[in-house]
Amino acid sequence: MTFESSPGQPPQAPAPLSPQEFKATAEGILTNVEWVIEGKSHTIKLAIAVMLAEGHLLLEDVPGVGKTQLAKALARSVDCSVRRIQFTPDLLPSDVTGVSIFDPEKRDFVFKPGAIFGNLILGDEINRASPKTQAALLECMEERQVTVDGNTYKLRSPFMVIATQNPVEMEGTYPLPEAQRDRFAARLAIGYPDINAELALLDRREEYNPLDALRPVADAEMIVRMIAAARAVHLAPELKRYVVDLVTATRSNAQVRLGASPRATLQLLRCTQVLAAMDGRDFALPDDVQQLAVPVLAHRLIPTTETTMGGGDTKAIVSDILRHVPVVSHPGRY
Amino acid sequence: MSGQRHATMVAAATLALTLTPLIGIFDGVGWAFPVLLTITVIATCGSLMRAAGRGQGLQTVAMCAGLLVVLTAGFGDGTAFLFIVPLPATFEHFGYLANEGVSGIVTNAPPVPAEGGILFLTLLGIGLVAILHDMFVVGLRTPALAGLTLLTMYLVPVSVAPDATAWFWFILPAVSYLWLLADDNLRRVSAFGHRFTGAGQLVSQRFPSPMARSARWSALAFIVVTLVSLTVVPTNTSGFIDRVAEDFEGGGDVGLGDVNPWAQLSGSLNRPEEVDVLRVSTDDPNPRYLRMHVLDELTSDGFGPNDYEEGGSLDDLVAEGDEVYTAEVENLELEASVLPVYGDPADIEIDGDWAVDDDTGVIIGDGTDMGDIDSYSFSYTDPAPNAETLAAAGGMDPGDGRWEDNTRHPDVPEMTEIVDREVGGASTVHEKVLAVLEYLSASNGFRYSLTTSEAGNDEAILDFLATQEGYCQQYAAAMAWMLREADVAARVVIGMSQGRRDGTDWVLSNHDYHAWVEVYYEGPGWVTFDPTPASGVPGAVSFPWATEPAPEDLPSQDPGATADPTAGPGEEPTGAAPDPSAGAETPTGGPTPQAGDGGSGGGAAFDPVWLLLVPLLALPFVPAVWRGLLRRSRLHPAKLTAKTAWDEVLDLAMDYGVGLTDSLTPRQAAGVLGQAAPAAREAATVLGSAMARHRYSAQGADPTGLADAVRDLHSELDKRAEPRRRYRAMFWPASLLAKIASKQAEESARLARRSARASDRVRSAVRRPRRSNSRKDRSVTGRP
Known part of the structure; x- marks a missing residue:
């Protein structure tokens, strides 16, 4: 039909x-x-x-x-x-x-x-x-x-x-x-x-x-x-690596009971591409990823009971992850 | 005890251990207390500053102040305020002490007494090294670099007195270096917290890690391989063994007390200020040289004194010949164990016990030295053979008992070649002598210069023959050596030249030390020749027989006559008139005396040793230069990409302390930089965007203009930085240190992985035969 x-x-x-x-x-x-x-x-x-x-x-x-x-x-x-x-x-x-x-x-x-x-x-x-x-x-x-x-x-x-x-x-x-x-x-x-x-x-x-x-x-x-x-829109290998690093970080975070799924990775990358295109670019930047990380990732995370009781929320967790995951995954380089 | 205090103590202790080789160059151990005190004071100052939480700069200042206080207290000599606060007069005194120390170092052969200027210089040097050492070990936490300071401390005694420094003294510095490294690593490991074994047991901090085992084995293997290769390659060990043997024999200057004649010669000539040492009154109108030492032992280390045999008594000496002169000598300030005399002395009137060495005629103190003597007198003859006699005379009979001693020379092919070429055509002794003099003459390109190496060994002589620059030491040694090579008995004599006329007397100063040659002729005996250009020797005497016998050369045939300036082919014709009336041509009088042996005043201050300081002075600029070269290569148009420009930007940010973290994107980093340097915000943005495009777009970025953007950013960051930060960015750039640190971490991690793999392999190779599954049928019978 x-x-x-x-x-x-x-x-x-x-x-x-x-x-x-x-x-x-x-x-x-x-x-x-x-x-x-x-x-x-x-x-x-x-x-x-x-x-x-x-x-x-x-x-x-x-x-x-x-x-x-x-x-x-x-x-x-x-x-x-x-x-x-x-x-x-x-x-x-x-x-x-x-x-x-x-x-x-x-x-x-x-x-x-x-x-x-x-x-x-x-x-x-x-x-x-x-x-x-x-x-x-x-x-x-x-x-x-x-x-x-x-x-x-x-x-x-x-x-x-x-x-x-x-x-x-x-x-x-x-x-x-x-x-x-x-x-x-x-x-x-x-x-x-x-x-x-x-x-x-x-x-x-x-x-x-x-x-x-x-x-x-x-x-x-x-x-x-x-x-x-x-x-x-072009996705550089370094950018893909960064996205994967971010998602992986949600899974290993101590405050999170359940991290983001591979579907989250895919959707984060798709949204990143759109944001880059909306900026008139034909390549995506980590800046795009960072704008999207909280909206795309936060609602999928299930915080541990301790985090919930302590007043923590998943938006803060994702922001924290953004602050700590290196944009380029060589030590000492960003 | 806190970590830093512990490390400070270890640093001080290791440095003190490294100083033990000084035992070889100092008399007694009196130096040990002031040295240890200096090290302790410096360590304490540094430690206190650190305890007060001050930075490296203030720590260094405090340690320098500590050193200054120690020196002032020890050497201020009443010029300081309250004994420890130096005043301008104190520094003046220090300058004097340093001069005294320098001349002491160049004059004396070790062991020297640890006092006065030498001790001052020692404490100063050790103090400076101690400051560096403390900085490396505790302040900067780079104990590996402290190897440099320890090596410096070890090399000083070794280079000054290689003979007096036995190989086993190296053990202590080496052990202290290992101690430093081990201690620092223990501190690092203990900072990790408690350690557990694989079985979960708590182990002591000092319990070695499992990884240490492979390190120990590789170290052991390395040592074994080194020792084995040393025994297999004989050239490596011969010197080593010799030196060991020498040390156990005691080595050194037999019968000469504490003064090495060569060292005394070069030291005296190099001493800046002129000091009168002897005053001679003689009825000889033109006295020749005062003989002191005779060096007739030629080895590959050069000419050295033979063992003087204190055989003959002074009473056995008799004056022979027609003209007997008398001389009265007043000792002003001469320190020697031998007595300076003219020609063939007799009737020596002197206090104390003196004896004559029969072979050389040297008069040696037997328990007495010149320091004890105020004056003495003697009569002497100084026969002057004429050129014809010498031309007709033969050389020493090879059957003579002295032949062997006076012609022995090391086998140096280059030397043989030179002598064959230069002297090969000569048949008589005198022709050979003249050929050598001709070869060494200024007309053949040889030039007088005090600034040459002082060693008289074979390489130095070859160097001299090649560079054609030297002073009396090289001239005399070269001539005697070449003559010996041509089978002529010859020896080097060290003594003093004529000196300067003072009224009716002759006054000799430390600048009148000189070396010349004596050649043996059958008949006349030992005849004096001086190959050194007279222009270089104040109070030089020309020897008329040192020329070819020619009928028209009338004046020179008059033995004992005043010299014709053109007389000697080996002499410079000017400035050397030996006429007594020419006494005015003293080092201070003549127009060109400063070029001479005695005129070394200005030049002596620049001892070549100071050249060693040049790399040391350049050391602080190494990081700045390195960083500059790195920047240049990154911004080089051929290599410039957005990536290299961005690398430079990141390093600049680190150098100037702009906090960028790993989680910032290039654009965000550019934003942070833009805030730190608002005037260069645009440049930062351009650079950030270029990097983003370079890294993330498929096409890459156009590097045009990026180099200028980097320069703009750099100058703006530099402008806005406070001075301290600016100098740090210049001379001690943080980015460079971070790079080195990360490289080091990478390397050590790689090494650790590799050694772990190797030890696994070894272990599995060792264990394989023990497996119970020997039938190779893959059935598992033992542990998996």
Whole structure:
């Protein structure tokens, strides 16, 4: 089963994207989203990087800082199909994936696609759904396909899940299982805006919701091309070694019970490539890796009980690792 | 005891142990107390400063101050304030002492009494070495470098008196060096904390590590191989054995007391200030040279005195011949064990016991020396053979009992060749003598110079013949040697030249020491010749017979007459008029006396030994030069890449103390550097970006302009650094030290791995036969 891409887009020439075009388009999306979320350009940049790295994004923050706004703005900036799922305790897996229902006219079961069949999926308050519903997302997120009643349906490309969750209010929630968390390429927090940004926010929203005024600056096909272009960014052996060193360091860290997975390594490198391309470069730098290490690695680590009791968190652990792992793994050289 | 105090003590003790060879060059052990006191004071000063937490600079200053206090207290001679605070007068006195010490060192042959200037110089030198030693061992924690200081301490007595320093004295310095190294390593190991064996037992810190076993075995093997190769290669051991044998015999200057004639000669000539030593009043209008020593023993070490036989009594001497002169000698300041006399002396009136050596005519004190004598008188004849007589006379009869002693010479092929070439055509003794004089003359290119090596051994003589520069010692030794090579009996005489006229007397100074040659003619006996250019010898006498007998050469045929300036082919015609009235041409009077034996005033201050200090002075600049060369090679246009430029940037950061850590990316490092040197922020950014591109992009970076960026950054860092940091970056760059340290760590790790592998191999090779599985059927019957 296939779905046509969004209508009204002229077919793009299949010429490879130059770093400058990549940078310009990415900046277009960035400016667009910034129109809605003021003063958070770094977070937005990382969110775009995750999207172009074909990763899934987990936005974890307190209510009201604009998690959903960010997700929506990102979705609106890209002209593609956007689906929204509000996760609630009574949400069923079939609501996500779709269900076969009996069509009396055809006298046959017909597959009704669920909310997951879109380019951008906004999963709001994902930890409020029951574990079985959360688990329904697993196959979709990793394999980009859905299997219902023995039939496998391919999902669209690009495909990205942007989930939000509230870390503070834990009552009546089902914390994401290990495997699910590992499927999110990055976890971002938005944080409160600073005073100027908040003032600007008030001014802008006096008359209308900027989200409504948002116009798409790229289409799905462009995104596919950008994804392909990002994959061509050069990764030097020293850089790969650095990434592996970082991930290895999470596994041997005394404060961590479970370190980052090889999937984390892959996703860190993919995001690194995108970030480099967004900077107009055709090669990645350790600086890119360092920007991404906390968002990509921190949510996958399981700290030891002692660390948790002592108030330590995994972000601090990853930052600490960044401070100690040599960028070039010769002793005495950096 | 704290680690540093322990290390300080070890450093001081090892240095003290290394000083034991000084026993060979000093009389008695009186020097030991002041030397040990100096070392102790210096070590204490350094240790106190360290205990107070002060840096190496202040420690060194404190140790220098300690040394100064010791020297002031010991040698201030009342010039200091409160005995230990030096005043300008003290330093003046030190200068005097140093001069005295230098002349003492060059005049005396060991063993010398440890007093005055010599002791002062010794303490000064040892003190400076002790400061360096302490710095190497404790301050900088590089005990391996202390090998240099220990070696310096050992080499001083060895080079001064190789004969007096037996080989076994080397054991103590060597042991103390090993002690230093071992102690430092123990300190390192004990800093690790407790050690456990493989079985988990706690072991003592001094228990050797398992790795030490392979080191011990390799050391043992090395020693065995060295000793075996020494016995197999005979040339290596001969000198060694000889020296050992010599030491046990006692070696050295038989019958000459403590003065080596050659050393006294060169020392006196090199002594800067002129001191009158003798005043002679004689009725001889033109006295010749005063004979003192006769050196007739020629070995490969050069001419040396034979054993004087104190046989004849002074009463046996009788004056023969027509003209008998008398001389009265007043001893001003001569120290010698022999009596200076003219020609053939007789009727010697002198206090004390003196005897005559029959072969040489040298008058030797028998328990008496010149120091005890204020004045003496004698009569003498000084027959002057004429050239015709000599031309007709033959040489010493080979059957003569003295033939062997006076013609013996080492077999040096180069010498034989020279003599064959120069003297081969001569048939009579006199022709040979004249040929040698001609060869050594200025017209053949020989030049007088005091600044040559002082040793009279065969190489030195060949050097002299090759460089054609030397003074009386080389001239006399060369002439006598060449004559012996040509089968003519010849010997070297050391004594004093005519001196300068003072009223009716002749005054002789230390600059009048001289060496010349005596050749044996059948009939006239021993005849004096002086090959040294007269221009070099104040108070030189020309010997008219040293010329060819020619009818037109009338003046020279008059024996005993005042010299014709052109008389001797071996003499420079100027400045050497032996006429008594020419006494005004003393070293202070003539226009060119400074070139002479006696005119060495200025030149003597520059003893070639001081040249050895040049590399020492250059030593502090080695790191700076090294670092500069490294920078140059990195920034050389042919080699310049972003990587080399960045390496240089990182080293600069380390030199100037900009803290960069391993976890910084090139761009971040550039940012940190930009903060440290804001004016060069752009240069730093360019360099960081270039490095990032070089390392991480597929294409690499363009190095254009990077060298200038590095220079900008360097000058800006230099400008912003405080002076102390700047000088450190210049002369003691941290990056260089880190490089050496990491290299050393790498090497030692490699060595340790290798030795562990080797010992494993040896162990498995040794154990293999013991396995119970001898049937080779791969069935496992023993332990796996």
